[in-house]
Amino acid sequence: MQGSVPEGTSSEDVEIQVPAMAPTAATPAVAQAPAVMATAGPATIRIGVDVLDQLLELIGEVVLGRNQLITRHREDPVFKGLSRSITRLHQHVIRTRMQNVGVLFERYRRTVRDLSQQLGKKVEISIDGGELELDRTVLEGLSDPLTHLVRNCVDHGLETAEERSLAGKQVVGTVSLRALHESGQIMIEVEDDGRGIDHERVRVKIVEKGLASIEEAAKLSEKELVGYIFHPGFSTRDVANEVSGRGVGMDVVKTNLVRMGCAVEVSSRPGKGTVVSISIPLTQAMVNSSVISGLIVGIGNHTLAIPQMAVNEVVRLTGEDRRERIEKVHGREVFKLRDKVIPLVHLEDILGIPRTYLTAVGEIGKERRGHLFDRRGGAELDSHDERRRGADRRMRSELLIVLHYKHNWFGVLVDRIVGTEEIVVRRPPELLKGRRVFAGSTILGNGTVSLILDIGGMVEMAGLDFSDRSRVLSAHIGRSSNPEVEQRVVVFSCAEGEYFAIPVNLLSEVDRCTVDDIRRVGSREFIQRHGASIPLLRLDKHLDITAMDPARRSFVVLTPSRLTYPMALVVGKIEGTLVLGEDINTKEADEKGIMGTFFRDGRLISLIDIYSLLHKSDPDRYRTDVRQSLQQCRILLAEDQLFFRQLVVQYFRSHGIRSVLAVVNGREAIEELARNPTGYDVVVSDIEMPVMNGYQLVSMIKSDPRLARIPVMALTSLEGEANMQKGFEAGFDAYEIKLDKDKVLRCLDRLLGTASARNGE
């Protein structure tokens, strides 16, 4: 079943660690260092891999069956109990095949120490992201290639102490091993801060080895040159030594990794160092039958799933958008998305199928235009199109899915969006292994078998080259490429001169519509979206602002994400996006619905608080009942993003909770708790934070007898059952997704209720 990973069918066993004592629900498993696990001496039993695989296969089927029943029995308490057990069973079965990357990384401490002594170099190793979990067989498969890469760093990459001090660098060289999540893929990076790859030397070597002529070699770009180190028998080191460098290294590394379904990339800056990044596709990195959230899309008569974690937003294109926002650069289509220009690709091209469009009667016909850009009657139309000139019968409203891959954005055009679903990921069948665009397959709730798209594979098939070029450019513009630390907002206006902003990540869709798309029932307005009618909200009805020009015919519709009762804002025009600074003035935000104001380029921009606005617009529906006693509770909030910090604080305050202290990371939270252990009734913490993350924070709280009684709620953007489970295992008492605020409050109520009951015993 896991054909790409070399494994025996029945002879291979997995050691399963069985904790000697029965585990309690709050065992802080995540924060434990691997070394601790080893010394704890857990009992182990040997189980054949085939048994585990069958177990995984079966539990996958059980979860699928459960998912198909969910809609029918949502309210049935027996079913709910069963469903929870299934989720937990699934997690446990998955865990039998999972292991921390840290376990593998730690092995290289010794490699680096021994090797650096042998070579007389001063080298440190830095390990990051060790808590990430991978399938054990994949981890084993990575072991040899990583050994080679680490040895390469120490031997070839890093200079001797003398060379380093001459070059004005720190005497001690560093080898960094990193593991990170990236658009549903796992990236493993091996980096050294050594001499880098000498491009000219590679060029000479290429000619010497007869791999290219002098003229050809002269034309090779740096990226292409670096790629040659994966050629069989290629080594720029003249003397092969016993450590590494017999010139049979990198090609074997690459072959082995590619066989596992990984992609390998090298980038190097002379004098600064080299990074080798290995990207492991979703289904390889994850255990078979894991569950992820997928965006289900349709193209022609095919249904496909896109991992939700790679999706930035969905844009609906009108005919006008197609004319105005899609342009060509060197024959390639690009899309103007606010202040960005992103490559536009057709899903049909990626899949290798003919482009289709839906005709007026909903039938599927062959797309006859070469590109969306080809306006009818344009010079590029073929004779067939000439004959069909006339009224455009196409009804297809194109949907553009904006995806990201290693901080680069691109847009993919699809026919329809079916919805989002928690999907059970299955490895792709052997017969489809050659198609890198497919990460795996799944069976949807309605029984449809759907293939899961791999973002890396899509980028590859679309011929997108997100090389250093673009990265250098974005660094040049001075933008941080880390989406975790910056808070991007969409700026829009309704009437001239009044500007508003909403955080991008609170919106699920940004759409255009015309006055004809809006349906009216009395004073209420609705719009049709994905087969449902959604109420529209006009800002001027609830805030003291200038109304939109009644003669206005085209609007922008902003759909907030994660609403129990979906609704959308209708506004005039999008002005662009910008990154929120620390300069928000919240003092003046006395009006409900406005969180604060800030100045940018001479404009005063008001930050909208969607949730208070909703509450104001329809108090009955968006109301949350809060117990009087809840208002007395004292909250410690750990959140690194300024925006969310203010949002959450303000939200609590708006419900009468006065005592909220906000800190910016786990370290500050634990210090505050140490100072004042009885000062707080509840801790609300983000998970992804610098210095000390939420997992570490909660395990410290729960292991401190003075603090263990304080309930801790995770308030995070990490969705999905797996993350939730991980959170509970780390010790969180509750897990809520930013920013379903009603649920947050209800959850708080529940937590404090149970906490006081427990403490009152």
Added chain:
Amino acid sequence: MEYAAFLIGDDLFAIPVALVQEIGKPVEIFPVPGHDARVAGLVNLRGRTAVALDLRRALLGPEAIARCRERCKFIVLETTSTLPRQARELGLDSHCETLVLLVDEVHGIVDGQRLEFHPPPAHVGERHVEGVMKLGDRLMTLISIPHLIEDLMPRKEELS
């Protein structure tokens, strides 16, 4: 050895019956976009995903396919690991994952011992043709599943 005989168009083909897990009515096939048409698509076999092979396209020429009528039956194969021991002892092999063969009609089970067996005719180059057997006055082609799959597998160079 016993063989499962099936019809594709007007031609008779056979595979060892030990490879057959079940024969069933067709379920919906979800085609794989942009893939070799000999792979009909993916099917949902009671919660398990399996690849369905279009044997018309895999075994017949285009003219013969055009003559085929719309009759379809599913033959679900055993996987290598679920193959009965006797079958393995006979040197039979299957695929590592569950496969579904789409055939036009199932002819029946025939006892190979009573049939004349001939090696493939010299001008038949396809490796998946293992031999020809005479069934009454008709000829029946014996198919090798491992060879058939090998032809459908992505080649090494495509992988790298």
